[in-house]
Amino acid sequence: MIIRFYATLRPLVGGRSVDLENPPGTVAEILRRLCDEYEGLEGQLFDEDGTVRRFVAIMVDGRDIRHVEGLHSRVSPDSELDIFPPVAGG
């Protein structure tokens, strides 16, 4: 599964995307594996209490998980995952 990262998250994972083999079934499980692998990523994505940091956008097939089932959102092997730090402009 290709997981795409953006903006200030890219230096943490060393590039534009990560190819995750045998991805687990929920967003929470995927993020756990990613945070274990990439130093500094957890602090950018999660608060100390384990909730996703305010303004971080995690999208499964273009839908922000805040509008589906949050970290429990299911992900299929052919899903696309996009992870954004707080981004805004005008």
Add this chain to the structure above:
Amino acid sequence: MALGGFANRVARVNLTDRSVTYEGINEDDARKYIGARGLGVKYLLDNGPEVDPLSADNMLALVNGPLTGTEVTMSGRLAFVTKSPLTGTVTDSHMGGWSAARLRWAGFDAILITGKASSPVYLEVENGEVEIKDAAHLWGTGIHDTVKHFRSGSGNSTDVSVMSIGQAGENGVLFASFLNEDDRAAGRGGTGAVAGSKNLKCVVVRGTRDGRWRPEQGEAREKFRAAQGQHLKLIMDSPVTAPSSPSERGNLASDLKEGSGALSAYGTNVLMNAVNAVGALGTKNSQLTQTDADAAEAVSGERVRHGGLLVEEPTCHACPVACKKEVEITEGPHAGLKMESFEYEPAWSLGANCGNDDPGVIAKVIDQCNDYGMDAIEIGNAISMYMEASERGYVDTPLDWGDGAGMVRVAEEIAIGSTSIGRNLGLGPAKAAAVWGHPEISMTVKGQAVPAYDPRGIKGEGLGYATSNRGACHLRGYTPASELLGIPVKTDPLDWDGKGPLLKIFQDLHAFSDSLDLCKFSAFAVGAPEYAALYETVVGLPMSEEDVMVAGERIYNLERYYNNLAGFDGSHDSLPERFLTEPATGPAEGHVCELDQMKEQYYDARGWDDGVVGDGKLRELEIVS
């Protein structure tokens, strides 16, 4: 005059009889309408809402806010207010840089320009005086050379600001802009066309920090320090605006300081991939709502920073965020071009919307806009409309999607008016499409082209475009702050319900900050409490959080009142049919924009009757007595 922050000096310039008179700020108006945008619209209303925008009777008002040029963070904005020749509405367009601060330091709150000079002129502003001078030798000159002309003749060029039009304004392009210092634009609404119609080439301002407002000693100073300190702290700590650190700017390409805000690090164009990911990136004149991910990436903020294009990160007066991104193109026909700034809006309008993924072409056309003086959102829409007209066989001389060389050529033809296609597109995409007999392919509201958020994928923006008092605009009420980011709360971009009241909050808050005049990006870190505290400690009048919202509402209604008097009503609060009936593609697949439902909620929240402000609301807000 007891109000702090103001210079209490306004120049009225009549170019017809070449007279300049001076007056103070009307204190009652300043209390009600704050400054900049709000006060500017009041000057326009007093000048009469029925004037022909390109006649001598129209007013071009350059107006500062009470915070302009102070040490308040992000206080470097200047409002250009006029009746727009593009839309027929009142419009205000704001530029960054240092012109606003220097105008205040030169002793002015506002320059109000009416009349028409018999030959080209410019205004020289210094030490509380305005002189009208001959500009015949500058007519026909681009903005870059005009700036160079004045800076090379100045003893201390860093104290000079040149706000100028280019050939587009001289030639009557209806979306011609004013720019200062080569690249900071009052982009929207055709302020440059109004100047051109008056034979006004530029406004040259000399001002030094000696002229800036400072708090009095003692308690007032301490209160101001506390308000500014809190304002600055929130901006420095925000995950959006936190500076990527000046010390890091020598190392542009790779490492970023931990905690860098994405807006500071990547500029506004950090939005390119995000808006595309949710399926709200208008593509090929908004026939699609998502482009290929690689095409978006190719012109994104990430590409600019990490792909070897970024060379400098300039900033504006009193701003640590430094969202401007100067690039140098390294390959292709535009190799060697250095320009500022590679922003999200033109990167979209000239990118996905034109089927183009070449950053060199985008940089080139933005630079043309900076030199000829044109709105880079409008020109991208004009070209994309032309491309769709070509695809559908509506024109004899077609332009293909993604034809970069053709885009550069057409941009010049528009500015110079050298071809019939160029002259037609210079009317703006709405009028041009109508001339070709196909108004349905113009993505415009009240004659002004839509920005970079497709209203089928971010629905609050659809309502925002429709009800904007200056024609389609993302900045009147920036609902993507809520729909993408989550300020003040996260709302679903695909859900229309509740967007009416939400939009009103954003519109009112932005009307206030535009009147201070603070950069709108401050709203990613601060809000009404901080704006109130700054106003109170600078101007010296009580201002609560609630007062901020009421003043913003008053200003928004003042603009609407002007437009109502100019002939606008709810029928003009519309969207192109495409957004209402042609379903989105990508993640928003199947969605259209439910404008009618949102408008009903919105008018309820506003207390308007079909887009018209009633007498009761005008009295309630003290717009009329």
